[in-house]
Amino acid sequence: MRLKILDHGHRPLPQFVFNVIWRVTGFLPGPLAVNSYRRELFGRHFSACIQAALRESST
Amino acid sequence: MLNQVRTLLGAFLGDKPNHGVTSPALRRAIEAQAAQLSRDDRATATVLNARSAQLRRTIEAQAAQINQADSPPASASSFSVPTALEAYIRKVTLHADKVTDNDIEALKQAGYSEDELFEITISAAIGAARTRLNVGLAALSIEEDIHAS
Numbered sequence: 001m002r003l004k005i006l007d008h009g010h011r012p013l014p015q016f017v018f019n020v021i022w023r024v025t026g027f028l029p030g031p032l033a034v035n036s037y038r039r040e041l042f043g044r045h046f047s048a049c050i051q052a053a054l055r056e057s058s059t
Numbered sequence: 060m061l062n063q064v065r066t067l068l069g070a071f072l073g074d075k076p077n078h079g080v081t082s083p084a085l086r087r088a089i090e091a092q093a094a095q096l097s098r099d100d101r102a103t104a105t106v107l108n109a110r111s112a113q114l115r116r117t118i119e120a121q122a123a124q125i126n127q128a129d130s131p132p133a134s135a136s137s138f139s140v141p142t143a144l145e146a147y148i149r150k151v152t153l154h155a156d157k158v159t160d161n162d163i164e165a166l167k168q169a170g171y172s173e174d175e176l177f178e179i180t181i182s183a184a185i186g187a188a189r190t191r192l193n194v195g196l197a198a199l200s201i202e203e204d205i206h207a208s
Contacts, residue, residue: 002160003163003173003176003177004173005174005177006177009173037177040078041070041071042070042071042181044070045066045070046067048066049060049064049067051063052060052062053060
């Protein structure tokens, strides 16, 4: 990631999960890192948008 | 879906200073500038594969109208974006794939922290995405009108 805070700036729980993902897959998906960083500011709401776009009725 | 978008806009661009390290006014100004850049970008309409120039013009007009109704309060537009950020916002809005480490380094040299750059980038991305969403929705409503008539 271009911003180091997105590699190492997360809270302990997501950081632990990311370490596991990193060890298993060898990389960390960028969108996951962005959406998990300071979730109350952006990620929580953006995830809701994605959920609505992908899962809810299109009508 | 639109409700979720409104919640996102309200949470990220709202008047809650504790939500970010940058000021809400700066975030709104960046978002508005990116939205404007997106609107000006002719490729936005072309990407929609509009079938005629007339249709493209109609879509753009509708999108502009939607954006106007959906735009941040006047106080946001009175806040100007710092010059140092303008090129970066343009790049994130129109050519996000061309952002490089050098762009980030230059902004850090200019005194922006990583947290500020995170918020600036998200603000620009939201502005660009909002315009493209509105253009897409306008295109859909035109399609429905065409089928109905």
